[in-house]
Amino acid sequence: MFELTFLGTSASVPLPKRGLSSAVVAHDEHRFMVDCGEGTQRQLLSSGLGFRRMNHILITHPHLDHFLGIGGIVSTLGQMEIIENVQILAGKSTLEKVHELIHKVVFRGARMPMQIDLIEIKPGVVFGGDDFDIVAFPVRHRGPDCFGFLFQEHSRRPFLNDKASALGVPNGPERKYLVEGKAITLADGRTILPQDVMGDVQRGVKLVMTGDLGETNSIAKLCVGADTIVAEATYLEEDGDLARNNGHITARTAAMLARDVGARQLILNHISGRHTERDILAEATAVFQNTCIARDFDEFVVARAA
Ligand SMILES: [Zn+2]
Ligand SMILES: [Zn+2]
Structure with a gap:
């Protein structure tokens, strides 16, 4: 079971009721922040999650709306002294920017108050837990080093x-x-x-966080049988050309992915101010019924089908 909390659900720029991209995935004692847009630290406090055990930060890609908040978070963590070590996992291009932000802006010339490991990820397993893995997979968006993350519980056989x-x-x-x-x-x-x-093999829960995404064909296989897919809905079909030019998909494309891979649930995020929630939902649910739009501080439990 994974617990998913959205901290920021807007696209590119903040909206009055939506902060910039960030979410937290929790599994047992582990917590993983996925993306850290500007303002995420305040969202973290408002959500009630707080900073404790927030020592793994995964960044999908090197766009400012997905990583600028790291500066504020590491500064605060350094002052609070509640975490000794933070690991930031991302592709090479993202890490280069994060390195500049941390070492040339936030802690420039000062002693580092904690250990910050910048860990370059490649496609494949980037974190292995006792009973789950996090797998990074490449996505096409804009520029190099764009990733999505698959949270996959191991399958197991219960002892009867x-x-x-x-x-x-x-x-x-x-x-x-x-x-x-x-x-x-x-x-x-x-x-x-x-x-x-021993009982029958029970498939582990599968949560896919796609990040910003320009097309879905290349990730469809990986998404097969997902319990929950989190995908962007920056644009609607009426802006299809704009979406393609900017490396984004439409709400309809996200819904087609969920339908075609047999997902159980689709959660849309990365919402722009140009469309109403009602229109986004109408476009998506016409293709895939079990769709919802995440709002900041929404919490979801991603568990095995009953
Ligand atoms: Zn974005
Ligand atoms: Zn982007």
């Missing part, structure tokens, strides 16, 4: 406690052996196989 008890498997290391795929022999001589007490 009731069945094990019924078969007389004691509470002890025997159960651990069975989970590890080893057969055991009980005191009465019966052999219990792992498949006797």
Whole structure:
């Protein structure tokens, strides 16, 4: 299960009720900020999440509306002294800009109050947890080093406690052996196989954060079976040429992606002031019904289908 909180949902420039791009994905004790537009630190406080454990920041691409807030956040973290180490993960072009911002503007000539690691990402796994991975994938937008992020729980087979008890498997290391795929022999001589007490494989939850995006064909395969896709809706079809020229998709294209890959839910963000929510939603839901538009501070639980 992933918990997704939107901190900023506007496109390129802030709107009265929408801050610049940022969201937080939480999984157990882990928290990952995805993008950090200007003003994100105040959004973080207003959301109630606060700064604690916010030591992984993933940036999708090197546009100002997605990373300028890093300056304010690292400055505040340095003063509060609540985090010893921050890892900022992004493509090369983004990191070059972030490096300038941190070292030539924020902490210029001063002692660094904490360790800040700038970690260049390539397509593939960029963070491996006990039971989930974060995979960076390239997207076409404008310029180099644009990425989206896939949050993927590992699939698992549940241990069927009731069945094990019924078969007389004691509470002890025997159960651990069975989970590890080893057969055991009980005191009465019966052999219990792992498949006797393990349930069917349960697919892990899949959350795709596409970031700014110029086309969807190249990422469709990766999105197959997603529980939730977060995609931009900067433009509508009536601005199709504008969208293509600026490296963005339309709300309809986002909905077609969700439909074609069999996603369960589409959440639209990166909303510009040129269209009303009603028009955006109408265009998207005509193609894919289970669509909503994220607002700042909206929270979603991305869990397995019931
Ligand atoms: Zn943007
Ligand atoms: Zn962009």
